[in-house]
Amino acid sequence: MIKRSLLLITGLISLLLGIAGVFLPLLPTVPFVLLAAFCFARSSERLHRWLLNHPWFADALANWEQKKAIRKGLKRKAMLLSSLSFMLSIALVPLLWVKILLLVLLLTLLLYLYRLPELEDSP
Incomplete structure (x- = not known):
């Protein structure tokens, strides 16, 4: 339960940093979104599905997940x-x-x- 909560919190923080990276020049987007996807896959099926289907991130995440x-x-x-x-x-x-x-x-x-x-x- 604690591990799942920590993964969920880490995923949410990573997603926020990834979204901020879209607008802030030195903050990378892709690594944070990949980390969020990793964390959500292990903590929240609903958030993982949402992220994989999000119009901003779906294509890049699918390419990375399937083809690296x-x-x-x-x-x-x-x-x-x-x-x-x-x-x-x-x-x-x-x-x-x-x-x-x-x-x-x-x-x-x-x-x-x-x-x-x-x-x-x-x-």
Whole structure:
């Protein structure tokens, strides 16, 4: 019971962070939504079904769940928007060590995204 409650709370928080990531440049959306789907699958069948059928997330979640891949266009968009967001942050941050940390995080994220299997975009 406690484990299920913790998974449900973690899923809800992850979903909120994922939705916020749609609007906030440095907050990623996809990892939080994937974590929410994982948590909901183990804690709430109703929320898991809702998330899998949600118009914003259904396609990406289905592709990830079934094929462990994302659409080529989504991958490019994620890489471009992440790069722009990180570069803006690097330009605005005054501390050198934070700039270096952000650059390392950006390169790590881009490498991760680059290595993800991709699906052809549907017409």
